[in-house]
Amino acid sequence: MRPAVQWWAILAVSLLFSCTGKKAANYDLSFYLQKTGEYKEILTELFFALDDAQGSDENFALVREIANQYSKLNDFYRIIYFLSAWVNNHANDPYNGYYLLRIADSYIRAGSKPVAALYFDLIIRNYPDLIVRGESIHLACLKQLISLVDDSARVIWYYEQLIARFSEKIDLGAAYFMEGQLYEQLGKWEEAINAYRNFLPFYGTNIAGFPDAYGYAKQMVDFNTILKNYANSESRLDRTFVSLPTLLNVVRTALSEGNTWVLWSCRARVNFFVRSWTQTSSDDDTSDFNISSLSAMGNVQSAAELSTGSGPNEAYLKTWGWIKFAPVWYLYFRKIYYPMDPKINGRWEWAGIYYGERF
Numbered sequence: 001m002r003p004a005v006q007w008w009a010i011l012a013v014s015l016l017f018s019c020t021g022k023k024a025a026n027y028d029l030s031f032y033l034q035k036t037g038e039y040k041e042i043l044t045e046l047f048f049a050l051d052d053a054q055g056s057d058e059n060f061a062l063v064r065e066i067a068n069q070y071s072k073l074n075d076f077y078r079i080i081y082f083l084s085a086w087v088n089n090h091a092n093d094p095y096n097g098y099y100l101l102r103i104a105d106s107y108i109r110a111g112s113k114p115v116a117a118l119y120f121d122l123i124i125r126n127y128p129d130l131i132v133r134g135e136s137i138h139l140a141c142l143k144q145l146i147s148l149v150d151d152s153a154r155v156i157w158y159y160e161q162l163i164a165r166f167s168e169k170i171d172l173g174a175a176y177f178m179e180g181q182l183y184e185q186l187g188k189w190e191e192a193i194n195a196y197r198n199f200l201p202f203y204g205t206n207i208a209g210f211p212d213a214y215g216y217a218k219q220m221v222d223f224n225t226i227l228k229n230y231a232n233s234e235s236r237l238d239r240t241f242v243s244l245p246t247l248l249n250v251v252r253t254a255l256s257e258g259n260t261w262v263l264w265s266c267r268a269r270v271n272f273f274v275r276s277w278t279q280t281s282s283d284d285d286t287s288d289f290n291i292s293s294l295s296a297m298g299n300v301q302s303a304a305e306l307s308t309g310s311g312p313n314e315a316y317l318k319t320w321g322w323i324k325f326a327p328v329w330y331l332y333f334r335k336i337y338y339p340m341d342p343k344i345n346g347r348w349e350w351a352g353i354y355y356g357e358r359f
Contacts, residue, residue, distance in 0.1 A: 017243045018288075023320050026051055031080065039069050067102050075144075076106040097127030101137050104144070117148040121308040124161070152182045173202025173206045177213050180220075193224045215271075223338050239269050240336060240347040244315055247333060247348045255300050255319065273352035300329075309359065314346035316354075326355040 020305040027047050033040050043066065050062045062088055070079045083099045083106075090096070106118035129138040145158045159179045162170050180195035184237045198219035199205075207213045227236055243248035247266070248343075254263040301320040309315040313335040334351045338344050 013021075019166075032082065035075070036061075036073065039073060043069050056094055058088075058322075060095065060098075061100065067099075073105075074109075075111040079103070079106045080110075094128075095130065097123050097137055098110075098130050098132055101140060105139070108144075113128065113148055117145060120145050120148070121154075124158075132313055136166070136169075139169060142166070143170075146178070152185045156182045164337070171205065173199055173205035174207050176202070177207055177210070177217060180217065184339070187339075193221055193340075197221050220269055220338070223336075223344075224340070226269055227257070227341065228345075236341065236344060237347070239266060240344060240349050242347060244333060244335075244348050247350065248317065251317070251331065251350065257303055258300075268349040268351045275354060276356050277350070277354050277358060316358075322355075326358050328355070330354040330358060 018041050021270070027050070029044065029047060032047065033043060036043055046066045050059070050066070053062055063083070067079050067083060069077075070082070078105050083103050087093070087096045087099050093099075093332035100119050100123050104116040104123070107119065108124065109112070109137050123141050124138055124145070125346055131137075142162050146155055146162075149155050149158070156179060157233045159175050159182070163172065163175050163179075176195050176199035180192045180199065183189070183192035183195055200214070200221060201218050203214055205213065241250070251263065251266055253259075254266070300319055303318040307318050307330060309314050310340060315333045316329045317333070318328065322329050330353070331350060332352045332354060333348055336344055336347050336349055
């Protein structure tokens with residue numbers, strides 16, 4: 001990391017001692033000063049000063065300020081042209097990574113995101129990191145790349161860089177979860193499970209587009225853990241049902257016959273919950289709920305139709321006549337999402353109970 005430099009002091013001295021009466025020999029000012037309006041004078045002085053600059057630190061202050069002036073004009077073409085020429089002509093300049101970052105930013109602002117992504121990737125792979133205004137240029141590049149690139153394998157590599165190098169400067173929980181999603185897209189299930197397992201300690205992380213990211217990750221991890229305990233493929237299907245109507249038929253029959261054993265044996269093996277409508281997954285505690293809770297069934301009845309809110313992946317069945325907790329329970333059923341085991345993926349399970357009337 002280079003030592004901190006008082007850039008504005010260097011810039012002021014450079015301008016003070018530059019000779020504004022001479023020609024800037026290394027730059028075509030007829031091109032660089034076109035349509036610069038009120039910024040023409042300051043740009044002229046900056047280019048003259050750059051001709052006389054000594055050393056990379058002084059160059060950096062001037063080159064950056066020239067780019068800043070063009071940025072005020074929204075003249076992204078000249079930023080790109082000027083900085084590209086500088087990097088090309090000064091291959092050993094230690095600040096070239098930063099100049100390329102400015103080029104990439106200009107392409108984004110000009111609406112050319114795919115080109116910008118190429119520059120961000122180039123910086124990460126070929127230029128040393130720099131700290132500018134307190135921020136790593138590599139960190140800035142990686143943050144851009146995870147949203148600009150569509151190739152899942154490449155984005156995983158960017159997340160790995162973020163996690164390994166900048167864990168204290170990012171939302172680490174979100175990084176692990178998104179890494180899991182990307183591994184899923186590639187069909188790399190074990191890697192996905194490991195990423196979700198790393199995510200679980202970060203309970204409470206908010207991830208855009210995933211309102212129950214924690215529940216999703218926990219379900220995947222727990223399913224993976226429990227299924228490893230089953231010796232054969234058929235036993236892995238226990239407590240899952242080929243369709244929702246099949247599951248409903250078993251549950252309704254058990255209710256009508258008061259058969260608590262059959263009903264209890266239908267519950268999900270993983271993360272079966274019992275909660276009120278105001279509680280969340282963090283409040284789940286089924287330690288006091290077991291088959292004895294079902295034994296006091298009384299004359300339990302169930303609705304003929306599924307309740308509002310039921311859909312292709314989840315369903316609610318209203319039941320009433322219970323003695324314990326509340327007279328009304330809604331049985332919650334869900335379609336299993338577990339792509340790493342096609343025999344289980346898409347089957348249905350009785351996943352939990354909401355007790356009390358639904359608001």
